[in-house]
Amino acid sequence: MRFTSIVVAAILAMSVQTAFAENAPETQEKLDIKEVVRVDPAPYDACGIVENTMVYKNSAGELKEFKYKIWGNGCSGG
Template identity: 45%
Template sequence: MKAVVILALASFSSLALAEQASAGTQPQSPAVEQYTYGMKLDVAHVVSTTDVSNQCGIVPAQMTYENSQGQRHTVEYQVWGNGCSGG
């Protein structure tokens, strides 16, 4: 009987540890901040940018970056897409 109780407790504790570990490893999405002219950005490393190669005209784009303290930020701005063909 003791072996069954110990086995049950061990399985519950391992499930709890697995759930806690997976919850801590998922990166949180940073809040999107609207860029305004003159805004000071502390960009140490660009993580990703929106692909605008197939878009034409002024379109919204986002840049996710890490600042000098390692915190992630996302800023949204307007950019002219590269997908416009001359003609």
């Protein structure tokens, strides 16, 4: 009985992981970065996932922005 429960739990865990992987957006983007100009620091007043920005120059010298998600620094545990 215990072995069966473990097998069922493992199968459920794998199927949930597969479902998330199939529904995840494509996040791998190749960036042409020659020089990083600025990376915004994580906000100290935000708790949770927030948007952040990196400004960079590409190989043509153009300034570009890359937006991504980070965990804010406002989540103090105590």
